[in-house]
Amino acid sequence: MTTIETDEFRKLLEAERTRLLDAVAFLERENAGSLVEERGELTGRGDNNHLADMATATYDRELDEGLGDGAQYTLDEIEAALRRIEDGSYGVCEVCGKPIGAERLSAIPWARLCIDDARRLR
Numbered sequence: 669m670t671t672i673e674t675d676e677f678r679k680l681l682e683a684e685r686t687r688l689l690d691a692v693a694f695l696e697r698e699n700a701g702s703l704v705e706e707r708g709e710l711t712g713r714g715d716n717n718h719l720a721d722m723a724t725a726t727y728d729r730e731l732d733e734g735l736g737d738g739a740q741y742t743l744d745e746i747e748a749a750l751r752r753i754e755d756g757s758y759g760v761c762e763v764c765g766k767p768i769g770a771e772r773l774s775a776i777p778w779a780r781l782c783i784d785d786a787r788r789l790r
């Protein structure tokens with residue numbers, strides 16, 4: 669079996685974690701300010717654009733929240749992967765116990781399953 673270079677994946681995971689934390693912090697700042705901002709804009713205009721503006725604002729907020737949830741989920745997975753590196757179980761499929769291919773780990777460093785099990789369980 670090929671030994672997986674965990675240091676490399678740790679760096680990948682930590683870089684991705686930093687990127688996601690930045691993204692989440694950015695979204696939280698945006699969302700905190702957006703309600704006030706939108707209301708101010710709406711009151712300043714005529715009636716014609718109200719519905720369209722509100723629809724757009726709601727749509728934007730839903731998109732942001734969706735991204736936030738996805739980021740939080742990935743952050744949890746990254747934390748779990750970093751713990752697996754610490755305890756030496758990183759890169760092993762949780763279902764069949766075989767090593768997860770390095771190629772797959774490069775694409776998804778927090779992968780818990782080998783490509784075969786990931787496909788089967790999808």
Ligand SMILES: [Zn+2]
Nearest residue numbers: 761764782785
């Ligand atoms: Zn497997």
